[in-house]
Amino acid sequence: GGNGSGGKDTAPLDAGTKVSITVGCMPAKSQAAQRKEWLEDVAAFQKLHPNITVEGKDAFPCIDPNTFQAKLAGGQMEDVYYVYFTDVRGIIANGQAADITPYIGQSKEYPNLDPAVEKVFKNGGKVYGLPRQNYSMGLFYNRTLFKKAGLDPERPPTTWAEVREDAKKISALGDGTVGYAEFSAKNQGGWHFATSIYSQGGDMVTADGKKTAFNSPQGKAVLQNLKDMRWTDDSMGSKQLLVDADVQRMMAAGKLGMYLGAPDNATALVDQFKGKYEDYGMAPIPGSAGTLMGGDGYLFSPKASPEKIKAGLMWLDYAMLTPGQGQLNYARAAKDGRPVGIPQPKLFGQNAVGQQDRQLRADAANLPVANFKPYEDAYGKVPGKLEPPQAQQLYTILDSVVQAVLTRRDANIDQLLADAQKKADAALARSGS
Ligand SMILES: OC[C@H]1O[C@H](O[C@H]2O[C@H](CO)[C@@H](O)[C@H](O)[C@H]2O)[C@H](O)[C@@H](O)[C@@H]1O
Numbered sequence: 001g002g003n004g005s006g007g008k009d010t011a012p013l014d015a016g017t018k019v020s021i022t023v024g025c026m027p028a029k030s031q032a033a034q035r036k037e038w039l040e041d042v043a044a045f046q047k048l049h050p051n052i053t054v055e056g057k058d059a060f061p062c063i064d065p066n067t068f069q070a071k072l073a074g075g076q077m078e079d080v081y082y083v084y085f086t087d088v089r090g091i092i093a094n095g096q097a098a099d100i101t102p103y104i105g106q107s108k109e110y111p112n113l114d115p116a117v118e119k120v121f122k123n124g125g126k127v128y129g130l131p132r133q134n135y136s137m138g139l140f141y142n143r144t145l146f147k148k149a150g151l152d153p154e155r156p157p158t159t160w161a162e163v164r165e166d167a168k169k170i171s172a173l174g175d176g177t178v179g180y181a182e183f184s185a186k187n188q189g190g191w192h193f194a195t196s197i198y199s200q201g202g203d204m205v206t207a208d209g210k211k212t213a214f215n216s217p218q219g220k221a222v223l224q225n226l227k228d229m230r231w232t233d234d235s236m237g238s239k240q241l242l243v244d245a246d247v248q249r250m251m252a253a254g255k256l257g258m259y260l261g262a263p264d265n266a267t268a269l270v271d272q273f274k275g276k277y278e279d280y281g282m283a284p285i286p287g288s289a290g291t292l293m294g295g296d297g298y299l300f301s302p303k304a305s306p307e308k309i310k311a312g313l314m315w316l317d318y319a320m321l322t323p324g325q326g327q328l329n330y331a332r333a334a335k336d337g338r339p340v341g342i343p344q345p346k347l348f349g350q351n352a353v354g355q356q357d358r359q360l361r362a363d364a365a366n367l368p369v370a371n372f373k374p375y376e377d378a379y380g381k382v383p384g385k386l387e388p389p390q391a392q393q394l395y396t397i398l399d400s401v402v403q404a405v406l407t408r409r410d411a412n413i414d415q416l417l418a419d420a421q422k423k424a425d426a427a428l429a430r431s432g433s
Pocket residue numbers: 061065084085086133135186187188191261262263264265294295296387395
């Protein structure tokens with residue numbers, strides 16, 4: 001038997017031991033179909049394991065970056081708590097996640113994970129968590145608006161110059177139509193700035209991760225392009241400080257041409273905002289010099305007992321990581337009227353389990369998957385880059401830079417980047433990255 005000190009504890013959870021676990025990121029009431037499926041999964045899982053109680057905790061969005069760290073520091077997290085890839089390193093370093101290495105055998109699918117995804121939750125040879133979703137960014141666009149604007153929906157823009165031209169034509173449709181939208185609040189401006197600078201071949205930090213690298217020609221190009229679209233072309237609308245839900249609402253209402261996003265935007269557009277998935281397509285990231293890869297998953301409270309950790313691993317294995325079950329039960333999702341066929345998640349890579357997952361998804365697909373093909377075909381060709389160290393801190397700093405460019409006609413890009421560099425270098429130095 002092991003106790004978290006490096007030994008293995010492969011014994012199954014004793015069926016006579018009653019265990020109750022709280023689990024984060026249960027779908028909110030506004031995500032009705034996903035919530036129904038979660039509750040069905042809990043019922044089926046508890047039937048298989050009558051000694052385990054899974055108590056989901058919902059929130060929308062699952063993470064508010066402004067309160068996440070305080071919640072964590074205050075010990076208010078669930079036994080099995082939801083995280084973005086960006087936070088895992090810092091949480092492990094701060095001792096805020098349990099070492100689950102001795103119990104990892106409770107997850108049957110763990111050995112099948114793509115090593116690149118598995119690595120996000122490991123440190124010093126120890127395992128701390130399991131992934132739920134992973135994605136890479138591309139260009140989300142409205143095929144119907146492309147047609148209305150006289151653009152060919154089969155030929156979405158491939159460069160930032162083309163994005164600018166197409167955005168002009170789409171916003172010329174008038175009636176509040178926006179050509180291109182960008183986020184600039186709740187750290188999402190920084191997250192998209194990182195995506196855009198990668199697309200231009202730039203970097204957020206130096207190779208050793210110790211200093212920032214975004215005050216660069218590529219960083220300037222990202223901001224200049226936004227400035228030109230916002231103020232010279234007036235193709236970005238006047239409402240700013242947008243976050244993902246605002247932009248998804250505009251897209252679902254048929255009022256937006258393009259924005260940067262991951263494939264799971266189709267799920268939000270259809271499930272939450274009643275959009276029609278035949279309206280949407282996905283192209284590779286403009287510029288295609290690189291794209292941001294991210295995702296989310298679950299860590300365990302450092303206070304969780306071995307029994308809770310075992311039960312939590314069994315639940316995640318059942319609901320998140322087994323082809324044909326839980327979030328990977330595509331046949332059920334299609335029956336529930338949810339969009340099926342988006343190329344996400346990609347948890348298993350090219351192995352047999354990955355192939356099985358992709359096959360099940362293809363068999364149940366109910367959305368025009370051809371509309372996502374340009375993005376999918378580029379997947380292996382566009383270099384994927386993970387998010388930088390101290391990502392969320394850097395994103396907060398860059399949010400205000402993007403905000404300034406989108407709200408002030410006279411924003412001084414050089415000055416904004418120089419100030420942000422100073423603040424972000426200090427943040428990296430403080431964290432000892
Ligand atoms: O707040 C910005 C953060 O958002 C990311 O996650 C969101 O986008 C994902 C892709 O569409 C989606 O799967 C997830 O549910 C959203 O919350 C991202 O992963 C973070 O690192 C980023 O800072």
